[in-house]
Amino acid sequence: MHALSKYVAKRLLWTLPTLLIVAVMVFFLVRMIPGDPAQLILGDSASPEELANLRANLGLDQSVPLQFLYWLGNVLQGDLGHSISNGASVLPLMLDRFQVSAIIVLVAVALATLIAVPAGLIAAWRQNEHVDIAIVAASTLLMSIPSFWLGLMLLLAFGLKLGWLPVVGYVPFTEKPWTAITYVILPVVTLMLIEVGVLTRMMRASAIEILRLEYVMHARAKGLSERKVLLRHVLPNAFAPTWTMIGLVLGGLLGGIAVLETVFTLPGLGRLLVDAIFARDYPVVQGCLLFTALIYVIVNLIVDLCYPLFDPRVTAS
């Protein structure tokens, strides 16, 4: 247990230089993009004086290194600044939007895992047979479909033609849980279908590899049923690489599913980030990217910590 705590502490400490590098890169790269937030706020009729005044009000007239030091000082105190666009405090704004993305991503990835793991296992078990070909074809198809197109098709079918589900809007779970579910069904299903393809392929590939190993042959030779061979000996070992993939997928998706959030009108973190980039809302862009990096690191840490559950050979030491 002591070793585990030390390992976690060490990994968390390692996140600090990562986050610092991300902070520096994000801050300077965002400012290298042409475009002026003051110009976007004032529009086409702004005079040079008005632009200069607004830039001064926003602190954009300072040198970039000075702006960085000022921002970093605030970040270290837990203050990510205020949105240039609407003056809202970045941290609560981000956390509010993250909740929306997190619910959709976590549910979709959990459902995708529940479908992909058995599908991948069956495909590997029945390699090159009809069922394998069907599963591989379906997963390849799902991987190939753009998420926005699939989302629009589902909207068209279940929102417009059948009228079963709402087409636009969002209701928080804290307000009306049942209504909230109707608003997230389509985005969850869209994301789930896309991720099922990726995870099935991963699970199938690793299961095929495991099925060829000698200990599986040994298990069969000693008379274990195929079910027991698959569940006891193949699944845990084949799941480890898939679990890594789930970690990467989760880390990537939690940072934002901007396209789906735009199609389904969800106020998530991805849309916040994209809107902020278009508006050159520097504090929000910086905050979102820093937060995304942190989430990525944390998710992968959790994934690593879960590894010993599937593979006892992996320990904290």
Next chain:
Amino acid sequence: MKYRSLLKTTAVMALLAATADTAMAQDKMMRVRINADIRSTDPGVNRDANSDAIVLHMVEGLVGYKDDASIAPLLAKSIDVTADGKAYTFKLRDGLKFSNGEPLTSADVLASWQRYVDPKTAWRCLKDVTGSGVASVTSVTAPDSSTVIFTLEKPTALFLATLARTDCGGTGIYHKSSIDAQGKWVKPVGTGPFLLQEWRSGQYVQLAANPNYVSPGGERTGYVGDKTPKVSTVRFMVIPDDAAAKAGLYSGDIDVISDLNNADVEELSASKQLKVDKVASMGLTGLLFQTRDPLLKDVRIRKALLLSLDIPQIAEALTNGQSPANLSVIPVPSPYSGKVQKDVPARDLAEARKLLAEAGYNGQPIKWLATKFYPSLFDAAVLVQAMAQEADINIEIETLDWATLLDRYTAGNYSAMSFTYSARLDPSLSFDMVSGNKDKSPNKVWDNPEGLKLIAESTTISNDKQRQALFDKLEGMIRADVPLIPLYSGTRIGAVRANVEGYKTWPVGYPRMWGVSFAAGK
């Protein structure tokens, strides 16, 4: 007797049902699409088109625009201007109340004005009323509780129009409780037909009918007249994606889209579930030239470019036939868009080639900036490239995001670009939008000292005929210089569900939800 009683009962039931239908219709929330979240609720401060549209449901100024972009009293019941044109006396309407029930007096007008002209407020229109813009207000006084007098340094024909401007927040008057003890903006407490109920970032802005709204009566037009709300709640929903918004309208998840794409008109008009209406708008989409560019500084090359284009065909293609070509900076719906402004020269490739030969043009590439943020700007560049090629003009298109294009426009850092201007409701402002000293304002495209003098003169004249003569002269001058090629003014297209009544699209284009209701029983 028995039948009479049955008839009576039926009639009463029918009446009750109709009343219930009407009540239900009024209680139902009206949902309106906006394509992005608002920036703030502070009138004319940190604003954009969506912010203006929503804020103007809650606050009202002394004057407002009518549908035809002329100015009429709003909070004022009368406006007297002295013979020298320097003093404006506004008499406030009787019985005016803020949405919190407090009466509105001239003291509130003064307090709001003082905050507007405080540089710390960063009011969008500060420069327009403090000397460097169209007017210079030297004093504002309130001799009694219902009178306010604005005194100007010099007379100007645009003072009232400036007060009414949507980007100035209509110079809306708000109650002192709109601001906290530290002087920070809280929320608008105004006299408009609606009040702010909830703003949920990235999702919606919800307004409720103002129970203390006092109607001036009269025809509902622009931002003036009877603005009585006919629904209890309006929700402006943030839906960035056009396809999702259209689907929402079809499914009934939203009731109003105030700004539809030209390409969708035909499809939506064919639906029995929807109603579509359209009106010419006051914007400008066109082609800008940098007259200091080594190549394009030669007016003959700019003229050749103009002559190589079939402007009506471009306008037809870009707007799906919704907007006519308009080669003037004065928009089509303006009363000043006369014969001179409506003239569109025919395409003349031979003349274009002749001018190019005279200018010594040898196929040097012209970098053309465009953006796909507004698809029509990119499409315009592609069409211009194809047509100009027929006159042996070599155009290379560079596609940028909107923020970068705007940055290049502001710095004057381009050779040529497709660009779109927001609506200007007076021709003086339309000319001012594109004209100026390039050394001081690099974003201006037309730097002609004589033209600038005439534009300044046009802001001081109130007589329509004299103004028209000036604008005709300016039209001739700007066309001779070809610093830009306007293509069309645009069309505002609105679509509503079939059960929505009273919604009207207008040249300014912002949604107006007062006087709009659901049809009873539908």
